[in-house]
Amino acid sequence: MSAHGSSARAVQRPSAHGVQGFTLVELMVAMAIGLLLVAALVALVVSTIANRSELDKSARQIENGRYALKVLSEDIALAGFLGTSGLYSWDRVAPVACPASVADLGYATSTLPLAVQLLTATPGCVTNVQPGTDMLLLTRVAVQPVAPASTSATEAYVQVSTCQKDTKSFTAAAGAQAADFTLMQKDCSDTHLAQVRKAIQRIYFVSSCHECGKDTIPTLKVAEYVGGTMTITPLVEGIENLQFDFGIDTDGNGSPDCYVSNPDAPAPAQIDASVCVPPATAYDWSIVAANRANVMAVRVNLLARNTETTGGWTDDRTYHLGLGAPTVGPFNDSYKRHAYSTVARLNNPSGLRELP
Template sequence: MRGFSLVELMVAIAIGLILVAGLATLFANSSQTGSELDKSMRQIENGRYAAELLGEDISVAGYYGELSATGITAVTAPACATAVTALGWDNTASTGPVAVTGLSATEAAALSCLPNYKTGTGALVLRHVDTTSVAPGAATNGGVYLQTSRCSTDPNATRFIVSTASSDFTLHGIDCTIINTVQRYISRIYYVATCDECGADTIPTLKRAELKGNQMVVSPLAEGIEEIAYDYAFDTSGDGSPDSYLAGLSGVAGAADNDWGNVVGVRVHFLSRTTEPSAGFTDGGTTYDLGLSGTRGPFTDSYKRRVYTVTTRINNIAGPREIP
């Protein structure tokens, strides 16, 4: 009987080390693959969520409940307006806020209600009322609400009331005996910020500034949204169908495509990137098409990117214009 020689023992150790190194390499590669897959999945989820969320809000823009658009002139109100008198509603002049307003990078940068705004990106303002009606007494204190008259004996000069005080709502329903319900007025600005949790990260993020009470409240929506570009569908013939797509107003005085009130659809392009870089990755000079706003890139960093595009019809603007 004899034991292992020193040479045999060293050979066995060497083989064991090789096997351990192989297993370690396999584990490292598997972990890296899993990490990259997780980054890509989060990027896809954020991009799809942003497209779905914004698409749904665009589709209900201009919805003002029971208020007929006939005789109401759409006006462009300040994007950051919080006072009721500055929102564009005026019974005497029969005006209401335009459903959609596009903001150029210069216009967005000038707004005080978009903290941590990402320079060079545009923004989108959407306005409508909540689809849920409540009794005036159940309205949230300080919130802006719209009430519409459905009673023929209500004062002819008062078609609607917009207020934050429940005691102001005096218009009646169709039976002319019960005070009509109210709907919360919603004004939102979608924009790209330089951070998600500002002060803790620098991840570009889709955010939304929303009118709540007497202030604009900002909420993060989707991480990794690096830029958003908008193509606006203008109806210049009045039949509810898009006649032209522009990246903004035409600038031609008096032209139908120089009026935000004639926008019947919006095509939105999202440039989404992973929230973390991928070691050793380069996109090889890839450029990304953002519609009428042109291309972006190539980029020299290690983030993976992709573009999501969604086209949405503004039903409450396009629908009433349709010709049977």
């Protein structure tokens, strides 16, 4: 065999000129495309986060607005509740807004407090009221009765008689003991005493702050008579304005016939015959006590706003909040807002008038 045939064949290797790779230009183009993709991805993430944040703000605002309406309308529907109608009819008087005694609450020998009342001046026990907003004073008794032996010495309670033998129609007392509540039920049995319920007086208003001194978030608050004093509690953040319209029963059938923004001094345009049809028997709008007692429904108008600003947003809209309030806005700020409204019937005063 030849030397060539007997030797191993040499392995052929590609030359250096045959190796393929990225040029500098190609690498720079690839990096630029990658950066564009990353930038687009970052922009998408930022946009998604921003949209989610706005959705959360809107959801909180809607929830706050609807919850505020729910709280107000449910309590207004219970206004004037005594647990029973008793055997008597009582005159209604305006209670003292900041009571210091049971008498200040409006429970006297033959009078009970008004179910609802518009407060036209800020009482001393209410602070940081948002300018230009309404305040509503509401009275009733608690839904759940308590045993006479379980009454608290620092609260006020009401007991209504349904027994013809009782010498008085109701008892209202503070610092009560069991011996103070001896009125009976319909069977006039000493073993069947009438129910005892805690007296409730509340003032609903809009405050210019949630934690006053720490923030400026407008908030729906309530001042409630608890333990012998008015205690203020925040209810719903972001409620910026609150206005009430009052449905007046002019013919005594328990249904509101005309709505006015202030029962104490109805605006002439609100009681004009073109918008408020007169009853068969003339109604005298100058009698303040009658107007107050004839309130059978309350229309609640409120303005809710986000508690945080929205970048790039300017609120240039106007909002109508009932009969007495001027149109509010534009605010020209970065808060988003929405107006809410509902009508709440005073079931207890109106229900008594519907009895045959």
